Amino acid sequence: MSETAGPEGAISVAEAARRMRRSIEQVRRYLREGKLKGERIGQQWFVDEASLGEPVFRYKRSPARSTGQVREVAAIMDSEAIAKSRIETLIREVEASREEMGRRLGGNVDISVVEMLQADRDER
């Protein structure tokens, strides 16, 4: 089906569905229910792009509710990317924190964690 050019600041239902990781039918339902702002021109709905940024759509996306395989793969890739990003942040923070401790110790890093652990166990 050919797409009619939409009003300014509006996107097609298919594009909104892709960005929201919802089905086209769900996006049409949101439009009918008024949860998404949009406009119907002839037989075709257009979604107000700005309304995608509203909190209900930014934060309530649930990959578990996706039904299509493509959306599931996208959701998995998304969560993997988030997990990787969190790991990289953790690595950076741990190492920055340790380097800062090292600077404060003036480079004196000759403390054995094994001896510390042993002493700790001995005192219990």
Next chain:
Amino acid sequence: MAVCPDASFVLAWFVPTSASQAASDIWRQLLRRSEPLIAPPLLYAEVTSVLRRYAASGAITGADTLAAIRHLFRIPIAVSHSQSLYERALELAERLGQSRAYDSQYMAVADLEGCALFTLDQGLYNSAQRMGITARLIA
């Protein structure tokens, strides 16, 4: 292969020691590869306690210890906590002639979960080797 980190391996990543660079390189690899990490609850108690010792000695601050705990809980470690873990720990300690069952809890996790024990502790590494448990000594 899944890895059971002991407290020395975690601490060497968090606080500056001569083994920190080696520990850091391995932690980066494990985390980036999403290697499964499994540990006994003892890990958290020991890391906390030794961090406190470092702070009490003046080597690090109280804020450093709190930051380290926050980091610890962001490492995706599955905690192994079951009756069989403690039974196995007792059995291993007895076979090794150990009067305490700290090291053996890490060994029990590695043994029961089929993972490799990563440690900086030569004694723990030797014990694991004696028990036929896969271990890696970080130096």
